[in-house]
Amino acid sequence: MPNGAKPLAARVSGWLSVHALPLWAGKGFDAQGGGFVDCLSADGEPMLGSPRRCMLQARQLYVFSHAAMLGLVPDTSVARKGFEFLMRHGAPDGAEQGFVHVMDRNGRVLDARRDLYDHAFLLLAFSWYYRASGDARARQAMDDVVTAIQALRHPSGIGYLENNEGALPRRQNSHMHLLEGFLAAFAATGQFEMLSLASDMVQLLVEHFLYDGVLLEYFEDNWRPAPQAIMEPGHHQEWVWLLRQFNNGGELVMRQLYDSVLRHGMPAQSRLLYNEVWSDGLQPKDAAKRLWPQTEHLKAELALGLPGEETVERIFKHFLDPASVKGAWIDRLDASNAPIQGTIPASSLYHVFLAFSEFLAEA
Numbered sequence: 194m195p196n197g198a199k200p201l202a203a204r205v206s207g208w209l210s211v212h213a214l215p216l217w218a219g220k221g222f223d224a225q226g227g228g229f230v231d232c233l234s235a236d237g238e239p240m241l242g243s244p245r246r247c248m249l250q251a252r253q254l255y256v257f258s259h260a261a262m263l264g265l266v267p268d269t270s271v272a273r274k275g276f277e278f279l280m281r282h283g284a285p286d287g288a289e290q291g292f293v294h295v296m297d298r299n300g301r302v303l304d305a306r307r308d309l310y311d312h313a314f315l316l317l318a319f320s321w322y323y324r325a326s327g328d329a330r331a332r333q334a335m336d337d338v339v340t341a342i343q344a345l346r347h348p349s350g351i352g353y354l355e356n357n358e359g360a361l362p363r364r365q366n367s368h369m370h371l372l373e374g375f376l377a378a379f380a381a382t383g384q385f386e387m388l389s390l391a392s393d394m395v396q397l398l399v400e401h402f403l404y405d406g407v408l409l410e411y412f413e414d415n416w417r418p419a420p421q422a423i424m425e426p427g428h429h430q431e432w433v434w435l436l437r438q439f440n441n442g443g444e445l446v447m448r449q450l451y452d453s454v455l456r457h458g459m460p461a462q463s464r465l466l467y468n469e470v471w472s473d474g475l476q477p478k479d480a481a482k483r484l485w486p487q488t489e490h491l492k493a494e495l496a497l498g499l500p501g502e503e504t505v506e507r508i509f510k511h512f513l514d515p516a517s518v519k520g521a522w523i524d525r526l527d528a529s530n531a532p533i534q535g536t537i538p539a540s541s542l543y544h545v546f547l548a549f550s551e552f553l554a555e556a
Contacts (some may be wrong), residue, residue: 201502205549208513210265212520217542218257218271228278229253233282233537237518240536244303245296250279251314252543258321263550269326276322276331279315288337291344291357292470304427307357310367312342316374320381335378339387342371352397360472362411362419365402366428368394372435395439399446406449407457407472408432420470426458427486430466434551437496451493460492464507465529466490480528484512484541488548495551505552508545512544 220239223230229250231243238326258270282300283292291307316338323331339442345353352368355361372394379387401416402408408429411419436443457474459466466486473515491504512522516531523532524541 201505202553204509204550205505206265207238208509208520209260209546209549213258213542213545214260214266214520216267216518216520217539221539222252223272223534224275224299226467227300227540228296228298228372229275229280231539233521233539235517235534235536237521237537241298241553245278245298246540247279247283247292247294247296247308247311248314250275250283250539251311251318251344252540254279254318254336255314255321256319256542256546259550261325262321263553269322270516272322272325272540273292273328276319276328277427280330280334284337288334289340290340292338294356305344307341307354308367309342309345309355309365310370312338312345313370313374317370317377320374320377324381332382337379339378339390349415351401361414363414363416365398365408365410365412366425368397368402369428369435372439375538376438377437391439393438393444403446403449404472406453407474408450408453409472418472421475423469423478423485424453424458424472425469425482426454426466427468427489429454429458430486430489433493434489447493447497454490454493458514461504464503465511465526465530481533482526482530483554484508484522484524487512488544491548492551495555501552501555505549507537513545 214518220237221230223241228245229237230241231246231249232240234240254275257266257526258269259273261267261269265420282296285302286346289372292311293302293304294306294308295304297303303488316335319331319334319338325334334397345357355363355367362404372391375387375391379391397466407424409418409422409426413419419444429525433447433450436447458470464481468481468483470477488507494501494504521539522538524538525533527533
């Protein structure tokens with residue numbers, strides 16, 4: 194990274210360690226009920242009555258585990274509290290039977306479905322918490338989550354069910370995050386079975402998700418594209434980064450995915466990614482811009498060896514600096530790039546933290 198990027202790296206590191214992580218460890222954690230809160234109000238107050246999504250608990254556990262390893266938080270104490278809330282309430286039938294979809298602040302089950310997307314993030318979170326803490330309970334939880342994931346194998350053997358009810362449409366997104374989870378588990382344990390399972394997800398990408406270089410989102414049960422197919426530019430970029438982590442020499446696919454976004458998913462004037470585009474690439478389905486696709490664009494740039502400084506600056510300019518609370522964000526801009534005021538979803542921290550940690554690693 195050029196020397197000129199050093200002050201920007203210091204700004205990124207300071208925003209994380211001085212503002213964002215203390216905010217989400219403090220007001221973002223329910224000290225009385227337990228668990229991380231799903232969102233803050235527009236003025237930064239915890240919305241304690243909001244449901245506790247298992248996916249969000251896992252994302253925050255990942256963030257505070259990784260942050261501890263980077264020295265951005267003092268220790269794993271916040272991660273440990275999040276881990277204990279999940280283990281105490283999230284798997285009432287035992288972790289091997291899977292974790293529930295939604296709880297309330299006291300751990301009462303609101304939605305008992307076993308969701309594939311949730312379990313992908315649980316595997317990611319437990320893998321990083323195990324690396325950060327060495328807690329043997331986290332190592333066991335990793336094995337249990339893999340067992341629960343395998344119970345969702347599709348009867349055809351090709352990919353997984355979206356949940357234990359076999360919901361449709363099938364989604365590339367949940368399988369993409371399984372790749373992320375399996376790679377994290379391999380990094381934590383060295384088990385080659387995890388690398389084999391990760392390879393299966395890459396094979397799904399090549400054989401079923403890609404059509405003429407465009408990543409489709411939704412599919413019928415037999416992996417035929419669902420009607421009115423759409424693409425999400427942010428997911429294109431997320432795959433670029435994950436393929437680099439997989440390190441399988443897939444540079445051609447990475448470049449196809451990245452170039453599709455440049456052609457169809459990012460207006461040249463703002464260089465901010467759209468939320469959704471029709472699969473023919475002719476017009477956006479949702480011309481608003483959320484924060485998370487911009488962070489995935491940064492990760493893709495870094496994965497391709499491209500400078501990410503301008504993208505970091507845009508993230509600060511449009512999403513972080515205008516926030517009324519330091520360490521929080523404007524989560525969504527409208528089609529004209531004006532901020533849409535609303536609650537502050539905690540789930541975006543995963544995206545911002547991971548992208549910024551990649552940026553700092555290159556600094």
